[in-house]
Amino acid sequence: VALTIGLNQADFALGLAPGAPTKVEGLELSPAIWKLGASIKALGTLQTSSTVYFLVGFFTMYFLFKVKPSIPWMVPFAVVSCIIGCMCDDDALGIIPLDLPNLKSKYGILSCWMAQGLRPLPEIVAAADGGKGGSYGDVFQGALSVTIVAVLETLISAQIAKQRSKMPYDEVRELQGLA
Numbered sequence: 001v002a003l004t005i006g007l008n009q010a011d012f013a014l015g016l017a018p019g020a021p022t023k024v025e026g027l028e029l030s031p032a033i034w035k036l037g038a039s040i041k042a043l044g045t046l047q048t049s050s051t052v053y054f055l056v057g058f059f060t061m062y063f064l065f066k067v068k069p070s071i072p073w074m075v076p077f078a079v080v081s082c083i084i085g086c087m088c089d090d091d092a093l094g095i096i097p098l099d100l101p102n103l104k105s106k107y108g109i110l111s112c113w114m115a116q117g118l119r120p121l122p123e124i125v126a127a128a129d130g131g132k133g134g135s136y137g138d139v140f141q142g143a144l145s146v147t148i149v150a151v152l153e154t155l156i157s158a159q160i161a162k163q164r165s166k167m168p169y170d171e172v173r174e175l176q177g178l179a
Contacts, residue, residue: 011039021038060077
């Protein structure tokens with residue numbers, strides 16, 4: 001899971017602009033492998049500013065995690081990154097004349113939803129698969145898959161946190177926290 005997440009973030013971290021992955025007919029590989037191939041082909045589009053920012057951030061967080069592993073350094077890093085992104089964005093503050101890719105450059109202006117009304121399950125099922133509809137079994141299978149992944153990620157994350165921070169860890173309490 002970590003490898004897939006990391007490979008999917010590599011394009012953004014290095015400022016790459018890969019095209020669609022080119023698949024070889026008759027060769028069955030994971031979509032992540034095809035995407036990695038497209039990223040390697042696009043190494044000529046590497047953005048220096050994005051790559052330097054990623055490497056400085058990576059090694060800084062690595063050092064901080066080694067020095068003080070009990071602090072979740074990703075949280076302050078995200079806040080600092082938002083401030084730096086705002087200072088680099090011409091539509092925001094535009095103080096630093098640096099082209100750093102951000103969520104706005106990738107997705108455009110995102111709308112903010114504080115709350116969204118719930119839709120009845122039959123309406124969700126009818127809208128599934130591009131309006132073709134689906135079965136309740138499909139919804140159940142998807143929900144079960146998400147549940148299994150959530151349980152596994154919770155247990156793995158808690159185990160890693162235990163090792164890094166030397167804090168106690170109880171599998172039963174972690175799973176009860178999901179309920």
